[in-house]
Amino acid sequence: VPELSSPATASEDSLIPYVEAIESKATERLLLLIDDSLSIRKFVGRMLESAGYVVHTAVDGEEGLRKASAERYRLIITDLEMPKLNGYEVIQGLRSREHTQQTPVIVMTTRAGDKHRQMALNIGASSYIAKPVEERALIQEIERWIGKEAAMRQ
Secondary structure (H helix, E strand, C coil), X not given: CCCCXXXXXXXXXXXXXXXXXXXXXXXXXXXXXECCCHHHHHHHHHHHHHCCCEEEEECCHHHHHHHHHHCCCCEEEEXXXXXXXXXXXXXXXXXXXXXXXXXXXXXXXXXCCHHHHXXXXXXXXXXXXXCCCCHHHHHHHHHHHHCHHHCCCC
8 A cells, every 4th residue: 555645744734824824713703601591692692603703602600611621712701690600700710720810701790789890800800791781882892802803704
């Protein structure tokens, strides 16, 4: 059986920069949405996808931390009141892991009080938005943290 010639290997090698560029573009738009409400995950997920983002979702804080540990998200959006791990615990978990220490975290919650806002910001949240969230306000907040160029429409 003849061995494959090196030109085949060379052509595969020449594709690597293109594959890496495509993966890099997808990663620029990759967000994680952690919320125990199915309707919020669907509504906000669709809103963000229509704005050009790639959105992964998690149903609770535990799943959110697991996904954040396995993937490099540009930004994470989390609710505060969730089963298993609440949003505060998620933020603390993210800030204690090397590869998520600098990942922007937006808290999106019904808890609009200043006490909850201050607590979230003090433990490492990047910003805090009260539900119901307006599309424009959320997109602007995401762009504030990761830049407008990340929200490229496909």
